Amino acid sequence: MEVDQLQRNFLEYTNLLFREGFLDGQFSQLQLLQDESNPDFVFEVVSLFFEDSERLLNDLTIALDQQNVDFKKIDAHVHQLKGSSSSIGAQRVKNTCIAFRDVCLEQNAEGCLRCLQQVKQEYLLVKTKLEALLRVRVPHLFSLEQQIVAAGGAIPMLNDFC
Amino acid sequence: MAATEAQFHVLAVDDSLIDRKLIERLLKTSSYQVTTVDSGSKALEFLGWNEDERANSNEAFISSKNQQVVEVNLVITDYCMPEMTGYDLLKKMKESSILKNIPVVIMSSENVPSRINRCLEEGAEEFFLKPVRLSDVNKLKPHMMKAKSKDVEKPEKQEKQDNNESTEEASSEIQLQTQQSHQTAQSNNKRKSMDDGPTPDRTRPRYSGFTVMSN
Numbered sequence: 001m002e003v004d005q006l007q008r009n010f011l012e013y014t015n016l017l018f019r020e021g022f023l024d025g026q027f028s029q030l031q032l033l034q035d036e037s038n039p040d041f042v043f044e045v046v047s048l049f050f051e052d053s054e055r056l057l058n059d060l061t062i063a064l065d066q067q068n069v070d071f072k073k074i075d076a077h078v079h080q081l082k083g084s085s086s087s088i089g090a091q092r093v094k095n096t097c098i099a100f101r102d103v104c105l106e107q108n109a110e111g112c113l114r115c116l117q118q119v120k121q122e123y124l125l126v127k128t129k130l131e132a133l134l135r136v137r138v139p140h141l142f143s144l145e146q147q148i149v150a151a152g153g154a155i156p157m158l159n160d161f162c
Numbered sequence: 163m164a165a166t167e168a169q170f171h172v173l174a175v176d177d178s179l180i181d182r183k184l185i186e187r188l189l190k191t192s193s194y195q196v197t198t199v200d201s202g203s204k205a206l207e208f209l210g211w212n213e214d215e216r217a218n219s220n221e222a223f224i225s226s227k228n229q230q231v232v233e234v235n236l237v238i239t240d241y242c243m244p245e246m247t248g249y250d251l252l253k254k255m256k257e258s259s260i261l262k263n264i265p266v267v268i269m270s271s272e273n274v275p276s277r278i279n280r281c282l283e284e285g286a287e288e289f290f291l292k293p294v295r296l297s298d299v300n301k302l303k304p305h306m307m308k309a310k311s312k313d314v315e316k317p318e319k320q321e322k323q324d325n326n327e328s329t330e331e332a333s334s335e336i337q338l339q340t341q342q343s344h345q346t347a348q349s350n351n352k353r354k355s356m357d358d359g360p361t362p363d364r365t366r367p368r369y370s371g372f373t374v375m376s377n
Contacts, residue, residue, distance in 0.1 A: 030184075033187045083181065084181075089293075
């Protein structure tokens with residue numbers, strides 16, 4: 001595939017993710033920090049986010065499964081998840097965490113369970129989209145980003161086209 | 163003194179691995195030497211802080227111990243950390259005679275005016291809302307430059323200073339200028355944060371798909 005076409009596809013997809021609110025400006029900031037000396041920066045940070053989130057979601061599930069729910073602990077976990085999602089620009093996950101914390105304050109266990117479901121959903125959604133953008137999903141099929149780099153192009157930034 | 167090409171060394175403190183990776187990349191992009199630690203106590207350890215009160219209040223005691231302390235030009239720390247908050251770390255540094263002149267910057271994901279004011283009053287140079295960006299990191303240099311110029315007039319040179327009035331006047335003039343720009347920057351931060359009100363998340367305009375780059 002032509003580099004230009006690939007770059008356009010990548011941009012269009014990223015743009016779509018921005019428009020749909022999955023990603024916000026912080027994700028662009030991450031892309032800004034990636035260069036020839038740190039070519040895998042975005043991938044590395046996003047991978048950390050996946051690991052971190054899955055651990056936290058697991059901890060939250062366990063915490064909410066207890067006889068006596070420890071709301072302080074739940075709040076701490078959600079605060080962490082909010083922080084890491086904010087740091088990579090995963091806007092919808094972040095916003096769900098903000099709502100989660102409010103429900104936690106009310107010490108509403110039922111509400112918290114619903115919030116947890118919501119966060120899990122949002123996380124899975126953004127994970128799928130980010131994987132499409134960045135990682136190898138099927139062995140013979142490269143992610144858009146990898147295709148561009150393999151074809152000799154650079155990963156475009158939205159503002160390149162302004 | 164031409165110290166323009168000397169690399170500044172920043173110590174970054176954050177319990178979040180992702181945020182440590184981010185801040186490290188931000189700082190390295192700005193050509194700073196970076197060390198990251200995951201807690202306030204590890205930060206103090208790295209800085210050579212001593213439990214012994216005498217060591218912290220008596221510079222002569224330290225020099226006699228001949229401690230090899232790594233030079234750190236600025237500490238940037240997260241506010242919310244288990245065991246020791248960024249504020250606690252700031253306070254300990256300001257109470258220590260060997261560490262009080264190192265500029266400290268606090269980062270937080272929460273926009274709480276009372277928290278921000280408390281930190282600034284305790285002596286933090288800046289308060290950044292997370293996620294921290296390149297434009298924030300660009301604000302660090304003046305603080306490190308100011309601290310470096312202060313270093314030039316260290317107490318060991320006090321006797322010389324008393325005898326040389328003209329040098330003192332010139333250096334205090336420089337300090338006043340940097341202080342003024344520093345104060346403006348500080349009050350800008352205060353104003354910004356107070357206008358935002360007690361909302362749990364900042365109200366900076368959200369990007370709608372386009373990167374706004376300020377050069």
